[in-house]
Amino acid sequence: MGGFVLDFLGTPDVGPVLFFGLTLASFVTAFIGVFTGTAGGVILLALMAMVMPPTVLVPVHTFVQLGSSISRTLILRQYVMRGIVLPFIAGAALGAFVGAKTFVSLPTSWLLTIIGFFILLVTWMPSLGRIGAEKGRFAVLGFVATFMGVFVSAVGTFLSPFIASAAPDRRNHVATQGILMIFVHLLKLLAFSFIGFTIWPYAPLIAAMIATGVFGNWLGEVALNRTTEQRYRMVLKIFLTLLALQLLYRAARDAGIF
Numbered sequence: 001m002g003g004f005v006l007d008f009l010g011t012p013d014v015g016p017v018l019f020f021g022l023t024l025a026s027f028v029t030a031f032i033g034v035f036t037g038t039a040g041g042v043i044l045l046a047l048m049a050m051v052m053p054p055t056v057l058v059p060v061h062t063f064v065q066l067g068s069s070i071s072r073t074l075i076l077r078q079y080v081m082r083g084i085v086l087p088f089i090a091g092a093a094l095g096a097f098v099g100a101k102t103f104v105s106l107p108t109s110w111l112l113t114i115i116g117f118f119i120l121l122v123t124w125m126p127s128l129g130r131i132g133a134e135k136g137r138f139a140v141l142g143f144v145a146t147f148m149g150v151f152v153s154a155v156g157t158f159l160s161p162f163i164a165s166a167a168p169d170r171r172n173h174v175a176t177q178g179i180l181m182i183f184v185h186l187l188k189l190l191a192f193s194f195i196g197f198t199i200w201p202y203a204p205l206i207a208a209m210i211a212t213g214v215f216g217n218w219l220g221e222v223a224l225n226r227t228t229e230q231r232y233r234m235v236l237k238i239f240l241t242l243l244a245l246q247l248l249y250r251a252a253r254d255a256g257i258f
Helices: 016-036 040-049 054-075 082-101 108-124 126-130 134-152 156-166 170-195 200-226 229-254
Strands: none
Touching (some): 016 040, 016 200, 016 229, 040 054, 054 170, 054 200, 082 134, 134 156, 170 229
């Protein structure tokens, strides 16, 4: 599946070609994630979905993204908007609990449609991302993002336009998204532990992907500091729009329209 030898370094059903391909993908998507403030996690999830079974995909992706979010936040820690972190954590904790206990949810096509349209609205009508008091808004976002994350994993794209609306600077956006996603990923992993998933067989792959992701974050931060605020905002809007359209296409395909 990933090369001539399976179980490379003891990783189930992962050969050397796939192993090193995924570590390279982690580097590239980490760079994209810092420079655009979003997109990296979604792209990595899409790539991993091509070669990993769904039952393994979300927990492994969550671990890798946790490592990436931690390194990203440490690099830009002075730019974190601390006032919204605690309300977000409170909402996220409730979202993880409800997500772990939920057995029946909306069809995937409906969920993708809602997220896709919401991202387009908040991206191109930024005042929508500032509705209500900031702390209350981010408490609700914490709940929704973590609840959805148990099922669809990459929810940074959903959060990004809201954080961008509240952030005065591109570095505030990237740093704050990093720390909020740390708590989303930690709470998701707690939910997975209740479900009974065992991550240890995939530890070598996860460690390698986190290591290359750290390097990608560092290079992304260098590029971020060398761009202008106007260019960053435009790149962010383009990325979010493309990702939202891709979600809507997937929703239509899953619903049998295409």
